[in-house]
Amino acid sequence: MSLETTENQLVKPEAVPLYFKVSAGLKRIIGRDLIVNDFVAIFELVKNSFDARATQVDLVFHENSLFIIDNGKGMSHSDITEKWLFVAYSAKKDGSEEAKPIGDYRDLIQERKVFAGSKGVGRFSCDRLGNHLKLQSKYYMDNSQVEVIDVNWDMFEKDDKEEFVIVPVTHNVEQNVILPKGLAQIIELFIYM
Numbered sequence: 001m002s003l004e005t006t007e008n009q010l011v012k013p014e015a016v017p018l019y020f021k022v023s024a025g026l027k028r029i030i031g032r033d034l035i036v037n038d039f040v041a042i043f044e045l046v047k048n049s050f051d052a053r054a055t056q057v058d059l060v061f062h063e064n065s066l067f068i069i070d071n072g073k074g075m076s077h078s079d080i081t082e083k084w085l086f087v088a089y090s091a092k093k094d095g096s097e098e099a100k101p102i103g104d105y106r107d108l109i110q111e112r113k114v115f116a117g118s119k120g121v122g123r124f125s126c127d128r129l130g131n132h133l134k135l136q137s138k139y140y141m142d143n144s145q146v147e148v149i150d151v152n153w154d155m156f157e158k159d160d161k162e163e164f165v166i167v168p169v170t171h172n173v174e175q176n177v178i179l180p181k182g183l184a185q186i187i188e189l190f191i192y193m
Contacts (some may be wrong), residue, residue, distance in 0.1 A: 014145030023165050025160035041125035074139040080147055127153045136177045144175040
């Protein structure tokens with residue numbers, strides 16, 4: 001970088017853009033700090049079910065775990081990578097969230113444009129409820145597989161100097177939703193047909 005002077009006038013170099021980096025500690029702020037208690041955290045997750053056009057949502061407490069099972073439209077791989085993992089982005093807010101397909105005139109009557117959540121941070125309420133999240137989602141399209149995301153929230157706690165995007169979240173695909181013994185029969189009620 002050099003500065004040139006002409007007739008006692010200093011010529012400044014071209015401005016160089018700088019960029020924000022996001023600390024892994026952001027997860028704690030938008031998860032545990034903004035979600036004030038467990039009831040609000042569960043409410044945020046149920047709102048997600050409502051926004052996915054679920055007509056039934058069950059909360060099941062089983063062996064120190066909470067299962068939120070709904071019959072909403074589910075998420076595709078693209079939904080997970082382009083929306084769910086995109087912090088503070090909300091397809092609901094920008095109007096690009098698609099609705100569950102319309103089956104008959106009753107669905108047209110129930111068509112809604114208002115969503116319960118639209119800030120793109122409700123998914124972090126899971127952090128308030130425990131240190132591990134296993135998300136299983138089957139998109140409403142026929143023959144879709146189950147997208148599985150495993151999040152170890154403790155990985156974000158190791159070092160606030162670590163960048164948020166560096167912390168891994170694992171993904172795999174299953175043919176069916178996997179639940180502990182005794183809960184497997186519940187899922188039969190919720191698979192979209």
